[in-house]
Amino acid sequence: MLASLLYILTNIPLLLKGVLIAVEITVCSIALGMVIGILVAFLKIYGSKNMKKVVSIYEWVFRGIPQLVLLFIVYFGLPTIGLNFGPFVSVVIGLGLCSSAYQAQIYRGAILSIGSEQMEAGLSLGMSKFQTLFFIILPQAVRLSLPGFTNEFTIVLKDSPLAYAVGIAEILKYGRDLIVTSFKPFEIYLACAIIYFVLFQLFYYLFKYIASRFEVPGFLIADQ
Template identity: 40%
Template sequence: MRLSVIFHSFGYLTQAAGVTIALSLAGIALGFVFGTLACVARFSGKPWLERLGGAYVSVFRGVPLLVLLLFVYYFLATVGLDVPALVAAIGGLSLSSGAYQAEILRGALNAVPRGQAEAATALGYTAFDCWRRILLPQALRISIPPLINEFILLIKASSLVSVVGIAEITRVSMNIASMTYRPLEAYLAGGLFYLAINLSLAGLGGLAERCAAGGAR
């Protein structure tokens, strides 16, 4: 093993790690919007909205992320929609993550006692205020651990955006391996970057969980 290859790759992989984190942050943020909308739709009490939210979750949990990325990037171009690689990557990540986040939020909302919503209605709260002030804050606090886990999974899944040419960690590791003919060192260096990012996220997630638990007292 040539450690010099790993050290030489450090600068390139540091830049690639920034791309990976930025893509994943965009994916998790947009996915949270999609997931929240889908979750609210499933709790709306309106059959057509419930079916729409359920269809979104079923489709984007059922389609592999790799297939989704290829569909957005290649198939849409055949119908006249030229989607940039970056947009396709963020769109695919957010649509896929949103479906999982919708289920996370749904489980968290089911854990909130239903009597609280009924009491809020009796006190004159509107449906919007009930969601904003009572249901969602509690659901978010409950869902912090699984949401952090989803973020970690999304960081790892972001390696798939290499198929559309995004220079993230996996793509750069592949380029280094092809240039140096040292695949072991190149992929080991890339794996260490993924490990460092995810360990940092796990630590931040634990801190956020403790802060939320302290604020709930």
């Protein structure tokens, strides 16, 4: 028991080499998902009728495909039609597209819950639509979407081991390499689990801290 514990502790530094890549995958995927997600959310609310249909189909498709399948399509499938992406870019595209569909829902919900009166109030003061979006809608939407965004970030973080499937050296891959030489799968995978768990907590509390900085009465977001 003690030996196992020691073995886990001594191998955590080796596995930590994979942490950076896991974080990179998560941050890049979330960023891609955020850019597309915000665009999709705005188009679905403010876009033309046809545009709304197009983005609805987009959301519908990408929420319905497992990330691993999407990842394989991007990494193994697209090269056959001449689109070659490296493993890292493929993972970011796969996780990012999937996340964009979920993030779009988060932002859309946030914007819709702000209500049309806020926009009217801004316009009635003589502000332009853009000014109202920027000074009134956006600051509220950011606050309202923070809890959902935090959730989505941690989900993508926990999906990042999928990168293993296309041979990226992240935490799980380093673990596999160790197991091949040590034959201690239980200890090694447990060590991987601990690392992910700690990472999860770190980001969870980071976002909670950010939320508390943005908190004003009426937007109790840090507790959630």
